[in-house]
Amino acid sequence: MQVTMIGAGYVGLVSGACFADFGHDVCCVDLDPGKIDRLHAGVMPIFEPGLADLVAKNVKAGRLTFTTDIAEGLAKAEAVFIAVGTPSRRGDGHADLSYVHAAAQDIAKQLTRYTVIVTKSTVPVGTGDEVERLIRAANPDAEFAVVSNPEFLREGAAIEDFKRPDRIVIGTEDARAVAVMTELYRPLFLNRSPLLFTARRTAELIKYAANAFLATKITFINEIADLCEAVGADVQDVSRGIGLDNRIGSKFLHAGPGYGGSCFPKDTLALVKTAQDFGVPVRIVETVAAVNDTRKRAMARKVVAAAGGEVRGKTIAILGLTFKPNTDDMRDSPAIAIIQALQDAGAVIRAYDPEGTEQAKLVLKDVHYAQDAYDAAQGAEVAVLVTEWDAFRALDLDRLKTVMAHPALVDLRNVYRPEEVRARGFTYASVGR
């Protein structure tokens, strides 16, 4: 099939490369000429494991192309995916739909035959109706269907998630669109990935409900972790003890510094706003968003305590800046709030991240970027493990101790065993233990 992807970001580029790998002909269109130039040169605009090889393979096979020219991108399309950003709107927390609406207008002008327009961006309930209205107004004779097909991939595991999804949700009641979407995803039938067909509004809501539920699970275990610290229990054992109950499930019960990333923070907020607009507030999600927001900055208090109650003028080493490992994405990373809180308290920050430094430089000021964990720890009073990159899972603690001013480790991902670290002469704090 001929597929066009509008937006070549984390979702558009991965989805486009995976559809091409299934054998479809894919053209990725992006407004950003720098991104398209890099892709033409074989350079990935984002860090995602396996993506460079997948893109190279499919470009070589002639199934994957890139352009900034929407007319060229849409010339042969049978299905057009909208995979542009839907960030929080400044000021009110609603999803900013301006990129989606602009993409819809761009598509409308190019439609010459029946085309399935698929919203892959995460969009509030009713956006499909609005996209349909915009296209109809701009091109009254166009033959098309607007389908909701939310994406559930995680960064860092995006290709595997796209190719082996737990489910594919398709929101449409148009029979021709059902046939096109079934054909597109047919290669996944081998993996027995279920296709769930629903009404369009239902599909739109499934995406927000899924993210809000996962964010709730994380926030729940984070609050239990705080309680564990107060009562002398171990949150990892609590997680295991409850997660083995199949009704609860063991995933997304890892306590930490609060969830970050390009999805959970903005999507919980947008769901809260939608629910308020409809007069049906989702109070659990309101609380989850508020609790998570305060948690990130509060993690700085653990660091201050490990530094003896004062960080003014002291060097703090930050290990890991991205919101999770195996991505370069800094959007809403807990590291940002933690570093800013420590800087406000007068700390000097040395930081190291295996892939996120370039993105971090765009959001953080006055940080010294180090070459590795030991370089970051030079002269530091406390080392803070913020992101559980593999590079931090087996640190040489003796070496770390020799370069630090004072051996203290704050492990916000519970990577180490407390007794082991303390046995090496470190002051050690973690989360919920």
Ligand code: NAD
């Ligand atoms: P992103 O910012 O990485 O990429 C968006 C791309 O769209 C950018 O490259 C931008 O230049 C381009 N763009 C914007 N308007 C355009 C237009 N009119 N024509 C062509 N290109 C245009 O965003 P992302 O992280 O890929 O997220 C995209 C959507 O997918 C969002 O709605 C997000 O919530 C959702 N989503 C993201 C993830 C994730 O892990 N990042 C997972 C699931 C769903």
Ligand code: UDX
């Ligand atoms: C998330 C959803 O998982 C995915 O389905 C959706 O499509 C996009 O949003 P992503 O943001 O890439 O994916 O990463 P995810 O692995 O979900 O982690 C999000 C945040 O939660 C990270 O900051 C992570 O560290 C945190 N997290 C996750 C925890 O603190 N504990 C956990 O147990 C799991």
